[in-house]
Amino acid sequence: MSYGTNVTYRYDGSFNGLMTAVYKAISSKKMPENIISEEDSQTILFHEEVVVSDEEISSKMQKYIREKISFDALDNIRRCYFSNAKEKEMLILKYILLGKKYGRKVDTMLSVDTVITMFKVVKRFSNEANFYREFLRFTENEGVLSSVIEPENFVLPYIVYHYEQRIGNLDFLIYDKTHKVALIHKDKHSDIVFIDDFSLPEADDKERFYRELWKGYYNIIGIKERYNEKLRMNLMPKKYWKHMTEFEDMFGNNKENKKCLMG
Amino acid sequence: MELLEKLKILGDSAKYDAACTSSGVDRGGSIDGIGNAASCGICHSFAADGRCISLLKVLMTNYCLFDCKYCINRRSNDIERARFEPRELAELVINFYKRNYIEGLFLSSGIIKSPDYTCEQMIEILRILRYEYKFNGYIHAKAIPGADPLLIEKLGFLADRMSVNIELPSEESLNKIAPDKSKRNILLPMHNIRTGIEENHTEIVKYKAAPKFVPAGQSTQMIIGATPESDLQIITLSEALYKKFSLKRVFYSAYVPVGDEKFLPSKETKPPLLREHRLYQADWLLRFYGFEAKELLDEKHSSFNPLLDPKCNWAVNHPEFFPVEINKAPYELLLRIPGVGVNSARRIMMARRTANLNFKDLKKLGVVLKRAQYFILCNGKMTEGLKVTETAVMRELMSASVVKKLDENGAFPDNSYGTQISFFDNENKNLSMEDSVKCLTGQM
Ligand code: SF4
Numbered sequence: 001m002s003y004g005t006n007v008t009y010r011y012d013g014s015f016n017g018l019m020t021a022v023y024k025a026i027s028s029k030k031m032p033e034n035i036i037s038e039e040d041s042q043t044i045l046f047h048e049e050v051v052v053s054d055e056e057i058s059s060k061m062q063k064y065i066r067e068k069i070s071f072d073a074l075d076n077i078r079r080c081y082f083s084n085a086k087e088k089e090m091l092i093l094k095y096i097l098l099g100k101k102y103g104r105k106v107d108t109m110l111s112v113d114t115v116i117t118m119f120k121v122v123k124r125f126s127n128e129a130n131f132y133r134e135f136l137r138f139t140e141n142e143g144v145l146s147s148v149i150e151p152e153n154f155v156l157p158y159i160v161y162h163y164e165q166r167i168g169n170l171d172f173l174i175y176d177k178t179h180k181v182a183l184i185h186k187d188k189h190s191d192i193v194f195i196d197d198f199s200l201p202e203a204d205d206k207e208r209f210y211r212e213l214w215k216g217y218y219n220i221i222g223i224k225e226r227y228n229e230k231l232r233m234n235l236m237p238k239k240y241w242k243h244m245t246e247f248e249d250m251f252g253n254n255k256e257n258k259k260c261l262m263g
Numbered sequence: 264m265e266l267l268e269k270l271k272i273l274g275d276s277a278k279y280d281a282a283c284t285s286s287g288v289d290r291g292g293s294i295d296g297i298g299n300a301a302s303c304g305i306c307h308s309f310a311a312d313g314r315c316i317s318l319l320k321v322l323m324t325n326y327c328l329f330d331c332k333y334c335i336n337r338r339s340n341d342i343e344r345a346r347f348e349p350r351e352l353a354e355l356v357i358n359f360y361k362r363n364y365i366e367g368l369f370l371s372s373g374i375i376k377s378p379d380y381t382c383e384q385m386i387e388i389l390r391i392l393r394y395e396y397k398f399n400g401y402i403h404a405k406a407i408p409g410a411d412p413l414l415i416e417k418l419g420f421l422a423d424r425m426s427v428n429i430e431l432p433s434e435e436s437l438n439k440i441a442p443d444k445s446k447r448n449i450l451l452p453m454h455n456i457r458t459g460i461e462e463n464h465t466e467i468v469k470y471k472a473a474p475k476f477v478p479a480g481q482s483t484q485m486i487i488g489a490t491p492e493s494d495l496q497i498i499t500l501s502e503a504l505y506k507k508f509s510l511k512r513v514f515y516s517a518y519v520p521v522g523d524e525k526f527l528p529s530k531e532t533k534p535p536l537l538r539e540h541r542l543y544q545a546d547w548l549l550r551f552y553g554f555e556a557k558e559l560l561d562e563k564h565s566s567f568n569p570l571l572d573p574k575c576n577w578a579v580n581h582p583e584f585f586p587v588e589i590n591k592a593p594y595e596l597l598l599r600i601p602g603v604g605v606n607s608a609r610r611i612m613m614a615r616r617t618a619n620l621n622f623k624d625l626k627k628l629g630v631v632l633k634r635a636q637y638f639i640l641c642n643g644k645m646t647e648g649l650k651v652t653e654t655a656v657m658r659e660l661m662s663a664s665v666v667k668k669l670d671e672n673g674a675f676p677d678n679s680y681g682t683q684i685s686f687f688d689n690e691n692k693n694l695s696m697e698d699s700v701k702c703l704t705g706q707m
Contacts, residue, residue: 102617110614111624134307138362145361165292165299167361210358216267220275221320222311225519225534231313235306245364246308 006033007047011089013037015081017053019061022093024051026100035089069099069106076107076122082154085121129155133162135240138172140210141201145172148200148243156183160190173198211245218246264345270355272345276325276336277371280428280484281514285317285366285401287479288423296397298360298367300423300479305366318369318403319359323347323385327373329443331430332524333489336373340522346375349384353391353398360400367401367423368392378409382418389421401479408448412455416476419459424479424511427453429504432497436490439526456481457508480511487542488535489518489527495556495565498545502556505549515542541567548573551605552598575601575660578638585638586645589625590615601660602635622646633659 009024009032011017021035033047065074077095080088094114099106109115128151136159138145145167156176160183163172174183175198182195203211241247286304306315322336324346330338347355352368359365370388374381385404392398404422406415419425427449431437434446456477463476483504485497501513517534520527545567548554552574559573560566568576578585578601587596589611597608607629614620614628621641626632636646637656 105617108613109617110610110628111618111620116627133301134305136363140361147363162301166363167297168292169295169297170361210362213267213270213355214359214362214364216271217274217319218308218310218316220271221278221316222314223278223519223534224312226312226314226517226536228313229311232309232311235313235315236309244308245362 008033009035009051011051012053016058019058020054021051023057023061070104079122079125083125084152125153128153129158137245139200147174150177269345273321277320277322281516296399298400300401317366319365320369323372325373326375331441335521349388369403371405378407382407382410382414406452419477425477426482428484432492453508482512484514486518487515493565494567495560498556515539545573586640588640600638602631
């Protein structure tokens with residue numbers, strides 16, 4: 001692979017598009033200066049080359065990664081792609097190049113920066129996906145459970161299976177406010193769709209009843225003699241509190257209480 | 264009584280039980296039911312004390328015939344009492360579960376009418392959940408000491424995990440403080456559950472569809488600091504429990520005074536949290552690091568060092584094992600280095616197959632060099648420019664939170680250790696490991 005070419009690839013932001021760009025870089029044996037997605041920058045760069053997403057090339061590339069590197073490597077690449085890591089495209093390309101050279105051994109090369117960075121990105125991503133198994137809360141309204149989340153990474157595809165297993169017999173909706181995407185599960189079937197805006201339905205009496213019960217329980221279960229605010233915040237970062245039932249009064253999500261407070 | 268009131272009373276009475284996990288069993292969802300179980304366990308929230316909330320932890324009732332002195336629910340204590348109707352509790356669990364508040368139920372109970380009757384009522388709650396609501400989430404049920412073994416067995420086929428709390432670390436204390444309980448009544452169900460689990464395993468090998476008995480195993484809990492047992496006695500007991508009853512976990516619960524009772528610490532006594540923490544660390548060493556209880560403490564040093572975690576303490580007392588060559592040492596030895604955990608030890612094993620590791624690499628692999636540096640060599644060399652003085656070593660090994668806990672005089676303000684520990688003003692006199700640090704530093 002030769003360096004010093006200053007071409008920048010621009011792809012459409014899809015995974016297939018990225019795989020096509022990677023393929024292009026590898027087959028032309030020229031290391032691009034950068035790979036950017038459509039959204040990254042509006043101004044057209046001088047040495048820019050537009051990569052047209054090609055499904056066939058993409059699946060060829062993925063097959064190559066699975067077989068020549070490893071199944072785990074492909075999983076890492078996908079998670080990295082769905083993450084909000086800066087310059088993730090170049091990281092993916094460099095990681096694949098290492099994999100091309102060393103095969104499945106690449107994931108044991110923990111003293112190489114590219115591998116370490118990849119692992120960190122994947123770890124952050126997986127941690128966040130995990131947090132949304134824990135701290136996500138549903139509101140029930142007319143037989144449908146709905147929830148709003150604000151993840152940094154695009155974790156929805158990675159929590160679908162979990163909620164299908166858990167409450168697959170019920171209808172539910174999870175709205176990712178950051179990426180404006182919703183997971184809709186209806187009649188035992190899930191879809192991921194773009195939705196511009198969504199807010200939770202107003203809580204009805206039954207929903208209020210269970211929320212009050214949960215808050216009541218939450219507030220007594222801590223042992224006073226052991227209160228430890230720092231520990232709580234470490235384990236449950238404050239950014240998640242906003243959409244959690246147990247803290248709704250703190251964030252004014254509880255409209256009724258707000259009314260009371262105001263007068 | 265309103266449900267909210269009941270929930271507060273019965274949650275409040277259950278909160279001193281330390282077991283919180285929902286781990287140990289993997290079960291997918293079912294076609295017509297609700298819920299699954301993930302073997303890694305899921306915490307859905309953290310309470311103000313930083314403890315994980317995974318299960319709805321409640322008592323079925325806090326009425327109790329027994330009079331265990333350490334327990335807020337003891338018969339002689341004047342508190343408000345309540346009792347859940349089986350159906351009411353089952354419905355609450357389902358509604359909490361749906362909303363993703365919890366992974367399932369942790370059900371314990373005071374003893375009403377008789378141990379058998381109590382156990383039957385608990386079975387009814389679990390039956391409704393499992394058969395009427397087809398609930399596949401996690402259930403942890405407390406075995407009621409003294410209940411008929413057949414009832415305990417029935418409960419075990421409905422629950423994922425069971426626990427029988429050993430409560431106090433010695434029979435003598437148990438007799439004194441929990442006069443209605445006996446060692447036999449605690450160990451017998453523990454034994455039965457273990458046998459049940461083993462028989463069930465062979466059953467499942469034979470018939471795949473055989474119902475599962477306590478698939479997530481059993482656990483127990485000990486109260487720390489209510490009675491005079493030493494740390495050595497406690498971890499020796501834990502070790503025996505792990506071996507004899509194949510327990511999944513032993514939980515330790517720092518005693519929070521529930522009144523001024525004879526034989527028990529006074530109401531003003533603070534719960535010995537640091538001691539509890541040390542016991543958990545030691546427990547971890549027993550389960551995952553290949554340590555034995557007798558390596559960690561002995562008759563002469565029968566309590567853990569408040570200033571050092573048990574692993575560092577062991578390391579400074581065993582200079583003969585160090586320094587360890589990172590690029591050669593076997594896994595078991597890597598695990599014994601302060602600052603190297605199970606994960607980083609595994610990563611070292613992996614990474615050194617393709618590269619010779621230096622100190623910079625170790626940092627990337629997650630090794631806490633601040634601690635580890637005094638105990639390791641990379642390619643025969645130690646960290647460049649490392650100043651090995653006793654003070655430096657000790658300071659790096661003590662966790663910041665412990666250092667913070669000491670007041671200016673080097674004493675613990677809450678006096679949880681009884682004696683004043685002077686460290687900073689006269690560090691060489693009072694540290695029992697001082698000599699070994701010297702050997703250690705001399706060697707390096
Ligand atoms: S049996 Fe003892 S420990 Fe259990 S609830 Fe009754 S008094 Fe408390």
